[in-house]
Amino acid sequence: MNQVGVIGAGVMGEALIAALISYGVSPQSIVISEKRKERSDELVARYGIKTAELSTNVSTSDALLLVVKPQDMAAVLEEIKGSINKGAVVITFAAGKKISFIEQGLGTGNSVVRVMPNTPTLVGEGMAAVSLGSGVSLQQAEFVSGFLAATGKVIEVSEDLQDAVTATSGSGPAYFFRFVEAMIAGAIALGLSEEDATTLTVQTIVGAAKLLNESGKSATTLRENVTSPNGTTAAALTTFESEHIGEVVAKAMKAARDRSQELA
Numbered sequence: 001m002n003q004v005g006v007i008g009a010g011v012m013g014e015a016l017i018a019a020l021i022s023y024g025v026s027p028q029s030i031v032i033s034e035k036r037k038e039r040s041d042e043l044v045a046r047y048g049i050k051t052a053e054l055s056t057n058v059s060t061s062d063a064l065l066l067v068v069k070p071q072d073m074a075a076v077l078e079e080i081k082g083s084i085n086k087g088a089v090v091i092t093f094a095a096g097k098k099i100s101f102i103e104q105g106l107g108t109g110n111s112v113v114r115v116m117p118n119t120p121t122l123v124g125e126g127m128a129a130v131s132l133g134s135g136v137s138l139q140q141a142e143f144v145s146g147f148l149a150a151t152g153k154v155i156e157v158s159e160d161l162q163d164a165v166t167a168t169s170g171s172g173p174a175y176f177f178r179f180v181e182a183m184i185a186g187a188i189a190l191g192l193s194e195e196d197a198t199t200l201t202v203q204t205i206v207g208a209a210k211l212l213n214e215s216g217k218s219a220t221t222l223r224e225n226v227t228s229p230n231g232t233t234a235a236a237l238t239t240f241e242s243e244h245i246g247e248v249v250a251k252a253m254k255a256a257r258d259r260s261q262e263l264a
């Protein structure tokens with residue numbers, strides 16, 4: 001790619017700029033168009049990238065990352081459709097916005113890739129799911145998967161599964177944050193200070209995640225390994241089961257999937 005345009009350089013936009021650079025894209029080939037001048041200046045200074053007016057940027061970029069909020073997407077499409085480079089691959093990160101919405105909003109025949117990232121992308125441990133629109137070339141698909149892999153992991157899914165992805169990896173970090181909040185509250189109720197409860201809980205979840213990721217063992221095996229019959233862990237897990245934790249989680253995820261479908 002000779003030039004990669006990033007439209008909207010907020011929280012996710014910055015994480016993607018960092019990913020493009022770690023993937024090997026030269027900072028001087030990355031051109032951002034960002035509404036807020038001070039934000040744009042900050043990123044130019046931090047990464048050595050360039051900035052340009054939206055219409056200029058989209059006319060000269062070979063790949064365009066659309067990283068604005070979903071509610072701003074229609075206005076952006078309207079603004080760029082007259083000047084976009086028709087050979088550019090358009091990569092949309094907006095939650096719930098379908099490939100057909102981007103294609104129709106542009107009406108230019110550009111190939112479109114839809115990506116659902118998540119917040120751990122900001123620390124290089126993201127999970128992204130990619131869906132390819134029609135006409136995306138192998139080279140374009142490899143470029144997208146390549147730079148996303150620099151922010152964590154990437155899988156390809158058919159677009160009809162993007163709502164399920166949203167309910168799993170998109171909203172997923174918040175489920176764990178909620179669980180952490182509950183554990184901290186539980187530890188405080190057992191007499192620990194808030195500081196100690198937080199340290200114990202956060203390090204436990206980080207360590208457990210690392211063990212799960214690096215041991216090559218399944219969550220089921222790791223859970224069984226620490227659960228002796230009639231022991232302390234068994235006492236806690238029995239309580240989870242009696243409250244039907246599996247059903248609660250499945251129900252919550254279905255609610256997230258359904259809401260994602262409604263928003264789309």
Ligand SMILES: NC(=O)c1ccc[n+]([C@@H]2O[C@H](COP(=O)([O-])OP(=O)(O)OC[C@H]3O[C@@H](n4cnc5c(N)ncnc54)[C@H](OP(=O)(O)O)[C@@H]3O)[C@@H](O)[C@H]2O)c1
Pocket residue numbers: 007008009010011012013033034035036039054067068069070072075076093094095116117118119170
């Ligand atoms: N953050 C996440 O973890 C996450 C996870 C999954 C998906 N996403 C998706 O990523 C997208 C961006 O999210 P975000 O959290 O990075 O939002 P954000 O921090 O609000 O960044 C979007 C940026 O785009 C700017 N902008 C809006 N319209 C523009 C235009 N016409 N031209 C140039 N810049 C424009 C906004 O400026 P103003 O503030 O002045 O409007 C803002 O600085 C969203 O569609 C979201 O669904 C984000």
